[in-house]
Amino acid sequence: MDPLAAPIVDLARALIDIDSTSGGEAAVTTWLARDLRERGYQVTEQPVVDDRVNVIATVGATEPETVYSTHIDCVPPYFPSRLEGDTLYGRGACDAKGILAAQIMALDRLRDSGENRVGLLVVVGEENGSHGARAANRLSNRSRYLINGEPTDNRLGAATKGAYRVRLSATGRAVHSAYPELGDSAVEKLLDALVALRDLELPVDPVLGATTYTVGVLSGGVAPNVVPPVAEADVNFRTVEPAARVRERLDASMPGSVSIDDVMIVPPVRLTTLPGFETAPFSFTTDIPFLTSWGKPLLVGPGSIHVAHTAEEHVRIDELVESVDLYEKLARDLLAAES
Structure with a gap:
C-alpha cells in the first residue's frame, strides 16, 4: 500500500471496526467526537434520541459556509475491516465510513492551510428514518453549501430519485x-x-x-x-x-x-454541480431532502453504491485517496465562488 494512503486507511478502519448498525451508533460517535477534539476542532454533540448524537466539527468558533456531511450508521449485518491488496473491505467501507475518513482528511488540509470557513456534520440514522438529519435541520447555521457524502464513484450527483x-x-x-x-x-x-x-x-x-x-x-x-x-x-x-x-x-x-x-x-432532488467535475444521476435516496437548512446540496463520494449493503462492501484505496483531493477542491471552489 502506498505510504501516502496509510493515514486515511487507518482512520477508515478505526471507524469501520466500531459496530454502528443504525440505532446503535453511540460507541462510534463517542470515539469520533474524541478524535476530532484531539485534532483541534471545536466539537458539538447534538442529542437526537436516547444515547444517539450527531457530531458537528468546526474550525474554532467560526460558523462554516461550506460543510461536509455524511452518516455514521450502517446497515446490518456488521463485519469488521480487512485489507485485500488495494481494496478495503468492511461494513461502512463505502457507505459511509470511508467517505467520512476522506472528508476529515480534506477538512484537516483546509484547516492547516488557514481556511476556517469549513465544517463537518456527521449524522446518525440515515439508514433508518433519517432521524439525525431531521434533528440537524433544526439547528441554526450560516452554511451556504452542503457537500454530502455517499458512494458515487467520485462523480458529482446531478440528481437523485x-x-x-x-x-x-x-x-x-x-x-x-x-x-x-x-x-x-x-x-x-x-x-x-x-x-x-x-x-x-x-x-x-x-x-x-x-x-x-x-x-x-x-x-x-x-x-x-x-x-x-x-x-x-x-x-x-x-x-x-x-x-x-x-x-x-x-x-x-x-x-x-x-x-x-x-x-x-x-422527494427526488436536483443537485448543485460545478464545471470541470464528472456528473451522473443516481437512483438512491440520501439525507439531503432533510438537510434543507444547510445550503445548496452537492453529492459525491468514493466507492460504488452497487456494493453498499452487500456482504462484500468495499472501496478501492486509490479511489479513497483521490476523494480527499476531490473534497478539498470542491470546498475551495465553492468558497472562492462565494468570495
Missing part, C-alpha cells in the same frame, strides 16, 4: 379451505392488485429516467388450510416526480378491493 413506499392491504373472510366458495380470499385480491401494478404507466424524467418499483414485503393468511382473511404488500417506488403523481395513478388503477396507505415519502 425519491422514494415512495405504500402498503397495499386486502381483507376477506376466513373459512375452511375445503369450502373456499364460502369464504373470501384476501390473497387473491392482493394478487389482482400486484398484477395491475405491472401495467401502471409511471412517470419518466429525462435526467433520472423511469420511475421503478419493487414489491419488497408480502404477507398474508393465517394457516395453509384456511382461506386467508388478510394480505398485505409493501411496495417501494423510486420516483422522478412528486409522489402525488404516482398516487394518482395508483388510485386510478388499483382494484377497489385493495386499500392504499402511504408509508414513506422522500
Whole structure:
C-alpha cells in the first residue's frame, strides 16, 4: 500500500471496526467526537434520541459556509475491516465510513492551510428514518453549501430519485379451505392488485429516467388450510416526480378491493454541480431532502453504491485517496465562488 494512503486507511478502519448498525451508533460517535477534539476542532454533540448524537466539527468558533456531511450508521449485518491488496473491505467501507475518513482528511488540509470557513456534520440514522438529519435541520447555521457524502464513484450527483413506499392491504373472510366458495380470499385480491401494478404507466424524467418499483414485503393468511382473511404488500417506488403523481395513478388503477396507505415519502432532488467535475444521476435516496437548512446540496463520494449493503462492501484505496483531493477542491471552489 502506498505510504501516502496509510493515514486515511487507518482512520477508515478505526471507524469501520466500531459496530454502528443504525440505532446503535453511540460507541462510534463517542470515539469520533474524541478524535476530532484531539485534532483541534471545536466539537458539538447534538442529542437526537436516547444515547444517539450527531457530531458537528468546526474550525474554532467560526460558523462554516461550506460543510461536509455524511452518516455514521450502517446497515446490518456488521463485519469488521480487512485489507485485500488495494481494496478495503468492511461494513461502512463505502457507505459511509470511508467517505467520512476522506472528508476529515480534506477538512484537516483546509484547516492547516488557514481556511476556517469549513465544517463537518456527521449524522446518525440515515439508514433508518433519517432521524439525525431531521434533528440537524433544526439547528441554526450560516452554511451556504452542503457537500454530502455517499458512494458515487467520485462523480458529482446531478440528481437523485425519491422514494415512495405504500402498503397495499386486502381483507376477506376466513373459512375452511375445503369450502373456499364460502369464504373470501384476501390473497387473491392482493394478487389482482400486484398484477395491475405491472401495467401502471409511471412517470419518466429525462435526467433520472423511469420511475421503478419493487414489491419488497408480502404477507398474508393465517394457516395453509384456511382461506386467508388478510394480505398485505409493501411496495417501494423510486420516483422522478412528486409522489402525488404516482398516487394518482395508483388510485386510478388499483382494484377497489385493495386499500392504499402511504408509508414513506422522500422527494427526488436536483443537485448543485460545478464545471470541470464528472456528473451522473443516481437512483438512491440520501439525507439531503432533510438537510434543507444547510445550503445548496452537492453529492459525491468514493466507492460504488452497487456494493453498499452487500456482504462484500468495499472501496478501492486509490479511489479513497483521490476523494480527499476531490473534497478539498470542491470546498475551495465553492468558497472562492462565494468570495
